[in-house]
Amino acid sequence: MEEEDDPFGMFGEDDSSRDSDMAENERSRISRSMVETANQKTRNGNGILSTPSKGVVSVADTSSRSISSVCEWSPPWPKPVYLGPMKLVKSLPYGGGRGYIAERDLEPGTLVLLEEPIVAWPTEQLGRKLTLISVLHILRHSNAQALIHQLEHYHPTKRAVDEGNGDSDHIQVANMMAVLRQDNSEKENEILEIIQYASLKGILNRDRSDLSCTDVIRLLLCLRYNGLESGLYLHVAMLNHADQPNCVKFLPTPEKKYSEVRTTRVIRAREPLTISYLPSIVSHASRRFHLWEQHRFDIGANVSPQLYEMELVGFQLPLSSIKELDDDAVTSRIERTVAEMVELYTETSEQIKGNPNNSELWDSCKALEQSSLQLCSEALDQLQNNHHLLLIACLQLHLDSCDLVQRDPCLPSSQRLSLLCRLILTAHPLLAVQERFHGPDHFELASTHLDLAQALEEVLSLSPKQLLLLQLDGLSSVGAYAALEYKSRKEFERIKSLYPHDAEKIAGHSQNG
Numbered sequence: 001m002e003e004e005d006d007p008f009g010m011f012g013e014d015d016s017s018r019d020s021d022m023a024e025n026e027r028s029r030i031s032r033s034m035v036e037t038a039n040q041k042t043r044n045g046n047g048i049l050s051t052p053s054k055g056v057v058s059v060a061d062t063s064s065r066s067i068s069s070v071c072e073w074s075p076p077w078p079k080p081v082y083l084g085p086m087k088l089v090k091s092l093p094y095g096g097g098r099g100y101i102a103e104r105d106l107e108p109g110t111l112v113l114l115e116e117p118i119v120a121w122p123t124e125q126l127g128r129k130l131t132l133i134s135v136l137h138i139l140r141h142s143n144a145q146a147l148i149h150q151l152e153h154y155h156p157t158k159r160a161v162d163e164g165n166g167d168s169d170h171i172q173v174a175n176m177m178a179v180l181r182q183d184n185s186e187k188e189n190e191i192l193e194i195i196q197y198a199s200l201k202g203i204l205n206r207d208r209s210d211l212s213c214t215d216v217i218r219l220l221l222c223l224r225y226n227g228l229e230s231g232l233y234l235h236v237a238m239l240n241h242a243d244q245p246n247c248v249k250f251l252p253t254p255e256k257k258y259s260e261v262r263t264t265r266v267i268r269a270r271e272p273l274t275i276s277y278l279p280s281i282v283s284h285a286s287r288r289f290h291l292w293e294q295h296r297f298d299i300g301a302n303v304s305p306q307l308y309e310m311e312l313v314g315f316q317l318p319l320s321s322i323k324e325l326d327d328d329a330v331t332s333r334i335e336r337t338v339a340e341m342v343e344l345y346t347e348t349s350e351q352i353k354g355n356p357n358n359s360e361l362w363d364s365c366k367a368l369e370q371s372s373l374q375l376c377s378e379a380l381d382q383l384q385n386n387h388h389l390l391l392i393a394c395l396q397l398h399l400d401s402c403d404l405v406q407r408d409p410c411l412p413s414s415q416r417l418s419l420l421c422r423l424i425l426t427a428h429p430l431l432a433v434q435e436r437f438h439g440p441d442h443f444e445l446a447s448t449h450l451d452l453a454q455a456l457e458e459v460l461s462l463s464p465k466q467l468l469l470l471q472l473d474g475l476s477s478v479g480a481y482a483a484l485e486y487k488s489r490k491e492f493e494r495i496k497s498l499y500p501h502d503a504e505k506i507a508g509h510s511q512n513g
């Protein structure tokens with residue numbers, strides 16, 4: 001549900017002409033075996049798809065339409081570090097009605113929220129599932145009493161739990177409470193200890209009653225619906241999910257204790273502001289299953305017209321269900337392979353940071369680059385759709401691997417040149433799918449534009465004729481590639497200027513004033 005900060009991290013390293021010591025054979029052996037593993041994973045299964053089931057209605061139409069009736073809601077919470085041009089309403093057609101809408105037309109990159117978590121999770125909690133221990137973290141907080149009162153307004157509110165006896169409005173809450181009760185049925189002692197701890201600290205509900213077992217389970221449910229990786233937020237937790245969100249949330253950093261939310265598209269006045277609750281771009285079937293699992297809302301069997309073409313496998317929309325995810329579906333296999341390879345990429349790039357002269361590590365990077373390239377072509381083959389949104393993940397992985405390999409100080413210049421050509425062949429289609437999915441102003445396009453421009457610049461200066469062999473989209477002259485380089489660099493600069501690093505300044509102003 002959260003994004004990394006610093007979207008404009010960039011690199012630049014000198015070329016080096018020293019030949020690598022590693023025998024070519026060994027490199028291609030590693031590469032072949034990684035490629036084979038990637039292929040196996042995407043190939044298995046018959047890939048037979050069926051049409052969506054009829055009669056399932058989407059409950060979450062989060063398409064970017066301005067809402068007509070606005071009923072404002074003022075939460076009884078302290079103001080965040082900065083609250084931009086948006087307001088809370090309780091008249092949305094989804095998400096229990098509550099959420100933020102734009103107060104006026106907003107440009108992409110507009111800062112809308114700076115907020116410190118009300119509870120920042122301790123290190124041992126980071127990256128872990130939020131459990132009963134997390135409830136205890138809240139109770140241990142120096143401001144625990146106020147927090148418990150504030151959390152009563154979270155989804156689901158205390159009232160929704162206490163009075164919701166399964167009526168149609170609260171059936172989802174009642175079901176989820178039953179699931180959590182069942183999941184924690186063997187943890188009665190832990191729950192009792194939490195209740196005793198609260199009582200010892202004199203922590204009461206707003207109606208001055210002692211916390212009960214139901215309250216502990218409700219708090220757990222609040223965490224499940226509202227808790228983020230880095231902590232608990234009041235205002236951020238009011239942002240609803242959209243499959244193609246118009247905002248992004250950046251994680252706090254050691255220097256910057258608050259989380260930052262910015263728009264990523266042009267947003268019209270009264271349009272709901274949304275983020276994605278999922279950590280990466282996945283297929284409709286995965287989104288539907290995971291959003292139901294975690295948040296108990298169903299995005300339905302249908303896909304928005306904007307996303308429809310990006311979800312087709314061949315000419316069909318794959319089946320989806322809230323109950324299960326088909327592990328053998330083409331999309332699931334590609335998602336699994338990407339996830340495993342991204343993990344490998346992250347590990348390898350971390351190791352390289354500590355051992356920049358280790359030639360074996362560089363060889364693993366080269367193998368990863370080859371296997372991710374192979375994954376792109378396998379995915380394209382299997383998805384039979386060169387606009388499919390999963391190509392974003394595959395192409396991005398290949399681009400990142402190229403970026404990594406480029407940093408090898410011993411990369412021979414001939415290898416560097418072919419690497420740059422492969423990078424260009426990946427960055428170009430990646431920009432097309434990214435733009436289709438995110439719109440033209442999303443910060444993620446900026447780094448792709450920069451990668452493309454830098455690679456084109458280098459090949460133009462080293463061996464411009466190489467570019468003519470690429471046969472990119474009808475680009476038939478060196479001049480045309482030079483024009484593409486110029487356009488990409490300009491786009492990088494344009495998008496970068498939309499996202500200024502001004503949060504600290506704005507935070508300073510709003511705290512002083």
Ligand SMILES: C[S@@+](CC[C@H](N)C(=O)[O-])C[C@H]1O[C@@H](n2cnc3c(N)ncnc32)[C@H](O)[C@@H]1O
Pocket residue numbers: 059060061062094095096097098099154155225226236237238239240241242294295296297298
């Ligand atoms: C972090 S809260 C968002 C704020 C919520 N609207 C509220 O009033 O507290 C997350 C919950 O909002 C609801 N929600 C968010 N986005 C939704 C969407 N697109 N469709 C349906 N429900 C949504 C789900 O119940 C989810 O568990």
